Amino acid sequence: MSDWSLKNPYMSQITENYVLNGKGSKKETRHIVFALGDSGLDYKVGDALGVLSENPPHIVEELIQVQGWDRNQLVSTHNGERDVYTALKKDFEVHMANKKFVQSLAHKVVASGMRISLSIVARSRNGEEWSADDEGDLPPGLSPGQPSDDPVAKVEALVVDAKAIEDYLWTRDYVDIMREFDVKYTPEEFLELADRLKPRLYSIASSHDAHPGFVELTVGIVRFEYNGRVRGGLCTQFMADEIDTSGAPIGVFMSPTKSFILPENKDIDIIMVGPGTGIAPFRAFMEQRVFDGGKGRNWLFFGDQSSKTEFYYQETIEGWMDSGDLFRFTTAWSRDQAEKIYVQHRLIEHGAEIWQWFENGAYFYICGDKTYMAKDVHRALISIAEEHGGMSNEDATHFIEKTMMREQKRYLRDVY
Numbered sequence: 001m002s003d004w005s006l007k008n009p010y011m012s013q014i015t016e017n018y019v020l021n022g023k024g025s026k027k028e029t030r031h032i033v034f035a036l037g038d039s040g041l042d043y044k045v046g047d048a049l050g051v052l053s054e055n056p057p058h059i060v061e062e063l064i065q066v067q068g069w070d071r072n073q074l075v076s077t078h079n080g081e082r083d084v085y086t087a088l089k090k091d092f093e094v095h096m097a098n099k100k101f102v103q104s105l106a107h108k109v110v111a112s113g114m115r116i117s118l119s120i121v122a123r124s125r126n127g128e129e130w131s132a133d134d135e136g137d138l139p140p141g142l143s144p145g146q147p148s149d150d151p152v153a154k155v156e157a158l159v160v161d162a163k164a165i166e167d168y169l170w171t172r173d174y175v176d177i178m179r180e181f182d183v184k185y186t187p188e189e190f191l192e193l194a195d196r197l198k199p200r201l202y203s204i205a206s207s208h209d210a211h212p213g214f215v216e217l218t219v220g221i222v223r224f225e226y227n228g229r230v231r232g233g234l235c236t237q238f239m240a241d242e243i244d245t246s247g248a249p250i251g252v253f254m255s256p257t258k259s260f261i262l263p264e265n266k267d268i269d270i271i272m273v274g275p276g277t278g279i280a281p282f283r284a285f286m287e288q289r290v291f292d293g294g295k296g297r298n299w300l301f302f303g304d305q306s307s308k309t310e311f312y313y314q315e316t317i318e319g320w321m322d323s324g325d326l327f328r329f330t331t332a333w334s335r336d337q338a339e340k341i342y343v344q345h346r347l348i349e350h351g352a353e354i355w356q357w358f359e360n361g362a363y364f365y366i367c368g369d370k371t372y373m374a375k376d377v378h379r380a381l382i383s384i385a386e387e388h389g390g391m392s393n394e395d396a397t398h399f400i401e402k403t404m405m406r407e408q409k410r411y412l413r414d415v416y
């Protein structure tokens with residue numbers, strides 16, 4: 001037992017940090033290993049690791065420069081008194097702007113009494129430009145690319161429309177907005193508006209029995225660029241860019257799961273569906289099943305863009321196939337052919353056998369993208385129950401959602 005927690009994180013060292021993708025990949029997915037040292041920290045497969053990170057130094061520097069702040073000025077924060085640089089780096093999320101800040105612009109712009117030329121280009125989340133037909137979705141006067149000389153009207157129009165704010169924030173951070181409106185805040189005013197820095201959770205990709213003293217993750221690094229400025233995810237950039245090179249300690253804590261667990265009976269079969277970084281807990285599950293040595297069969301569905309560049313843990317998986325520990329391995333490479341092939345298509349193709357496994361008491365696990373993949377896989381399971389279980393849509397839905405998921409607790413999800 002140990003007392004490490006979100007409030008009292010263990011300062012771990014990263015001992016390995018490498019990219020899993022092959023050359024030419026559009027992604028940057030990393031395998032990251034943290035040493036647990038003498039922390040006494042323990043974990044089980046299915047648990048997640050909480051990671052505390054910091055803001056990228058270039059964003060902090062730009063903010064200080066754009067606002068003309070004194071980096072050594074002391075400010076009070078929820079973590080005590082700090083200098084401005086440290087507060088911006090460690091205590092608040094300054095890599096992405098929030099709605100509260102955009103709403104504060106109304107007051108700032110009016111108070112400053114300025115009139116500047118402003119061009120608001122709204123962009124939808126999937127990156128498509130707004131067309132003339134979309135203009136109805138924008139507040140009056142916010143048509144794409146139309147310059148205006150009335151910032152007050154623009155800000156007022158923006159702050160009353162939640163979707164316009166969301167689209168506006170998708171392509172801009174604090175520095176972009178401060179430059180666009182030429183507004184000045186005191187450090188205290190700004191920190192009052194910024195969000196407190198939050199930890200991020202990662203599904204653990206190792207079994208502690210197989211890697212005593214270490215905890216391993218599979219992390220998709222979030223990077224993008226707008227307005228000619230490099231940006232990205234707070235924690236993933238920190239782990240990829242700052243910790244890798246400096247070897248500095250990083251705060252971690254365990255986030256145990258109650259539900260995403262292996263069956264107690266080691267002779268029960270399991271089906272694991274984990275495309276992309278969704279593979280993480282299933283690497284851990286497989287290591288644990290090999291360590292425990294039960295008779296239950298293991299079937300892994302994995303996929304990503306291409307077998308050439310995203311076949312994470314290929315050697316390990318092939319080793320499990322050769323040893324017979326992995327009974328079946330089914331892949332869905334979405335971009336290796338003209339039409340998209342996703343894990344749910346593979347589930348449907350193998351529907352008859354999956355249904356047999358279900359009838360035999362198999363557990364079904366899913367990990368990865370919550371927004372699209374998990375929903376599509378859920379629908380695929382219902383259609384398998386209809387087609388191979390001979391059920392009506394209503395009965396199939398009841399079987400998957402009530403019987404397997406809620407009552408028997410053998411349809412388990414770790415989605416984000």
Ligand SMILES: Cc1cc2nc3c(=O)[nH]c(=O)nc-3n(C[C@H](O)[C@H](O)[C@H](O)COP(=O)(O)OP(=O)(O)OC[C@H]3O[C@@H](n4cnc5c(N)ncnc54)[C@H](O)[C@@H]3O)c2cc1C
Binds near residue numbers: 201202224232236277
């Ligand atoms: C239980 C659980 C387990 C998880 N396990 C894993 C795991 O094993 N591996 C893993 O990689 N992740 C995992 N995650 C996700 C992880 O917690 C983080 O959310 C993820 O790494 C992003 O964190 P970040 O701090 O780098 O990005 P953030 O700073 O939080 O930024 C992410 C946000 O960036 C914005 N964004 C993204 N792309 C763009 C773009 N092109 N333009 C503008 N804005 C954009 C979006 O608003 C997005 O929500 C898990 C999450 C949970 C809840």
Ligand SMILES: NC(=O)c1ccc[n+]([C@@H]2O[C@H](COP(=O)([O-])OP(=O)(O)OC[C@H]3O[C@@H](n4cnc5c(N)ncnc54)[C@H](OP(=O)(O)O)[C@@H]3O)[C@@H](O)[C@H]2O)c1
Binds near residue numbers: 277333335
């Ligand atoms: N913020 C970002 O910039 C960013 C970028 C990537 C991922 N993510 C998020 O990060 C998490 C993990 O990402 P990841 O890189 O590990 O994997 P991912 O983006 O979920 O992709 C893994 C595989 O799933 C496929 N896929 C796309 N839509 C799907 C659907 N509806 N059903 C089934 N499969 C689908 C992808 O194909 P295609 O890509 O060929 O369609 C790819 O082959 C997810 O939550 C994802 O949404 C965020």
